[in-house]
Amino acid sequence: MIRRSTLAALCTAPALLGAALGATTAPATAATRTATLVGSLQSELGCPGDWQPECAATALQPVAGSDGLYRATFDVPAGSYALKVAIDGSWAENYGAGGAPGGADIPLTAPGGPITFTYDDTTHLLTDDLPDPLLTGSAAHWLDAATIAWHLPPAGAGATYRLHSAPDGGIQVRDGQVVGGTATTLTATGTALPADLAARFPHLAGDVVLRLPAGAAARARELLRGQLLVSATDASGTVTAATAVQVPGV
Secondary structure, eight states, rough: OOHHHHHHHHHHHHHHHHHHHHHHHHHOOOOOOEEEEEETGGGGTTSSSSSSOOOGGGGEEEEETTEEEEEEEEOOOOOEEEEEEEEEEEEEEOOOOOGTTTTEEEEEEEEEEEEEEETTTTTEEEEEEOOOOOOOOOOOEEHHHHEEESSOOOOOTOOOOOOEEETOOOOOOTTTTEEESSSEEEEEESOOOOHHHHHGGGGTSEEEEEEOHHHHHHTTHHHHEEEEEEEEOTTTOOOOEEEEEEOOOO
């Protein structure tokens, strides 16, 4: 004969077991967003082909302690490539030049060797740690109407910085000079961004800060409609570096 207390325990046991099992099989929380480096270099980095947002071989990893930042280092063979960032393994959400949704391909000239890529899911900008060769990439960032940041070591005494603009394009660097467009002289103020911009763009800390004159700042929207280039010129008048401009803040 089974005692009533024993029967109650037997009836309760399956419920307790089910609860325990339920605790281990509860639905998972929503998956973290993923970011993948996509482009014409993927087949060089272990993917079956290029432009494959689902390929895990070129996934960027979340940076511990920095919400919204993703980073990875890849050994990229020498060559010229085009890149974008795809979110959650598909083309439904992707970002190109200047952090624009579905924007233009981001050019990359690789010297051969390791390159660290960083994607910021707040600004949607993809950056790398390559030094900036003359007229390559989009290393200058127009942050507000009057401020441009450029990832470039400070030039020597007598250096001049300029913003070049052309509504219909056609700006080139030829024989150490910028040809085409209209030039606006910028004022270098060191490498410390104003506090509000430093909070919005922490990944640009240490960049050279360039200020536009009041007249040019007032015309920012007009200037943004055409080709933009920032140049650094040494004391002899020779262009030592030039880059296209990203526009995350204006």
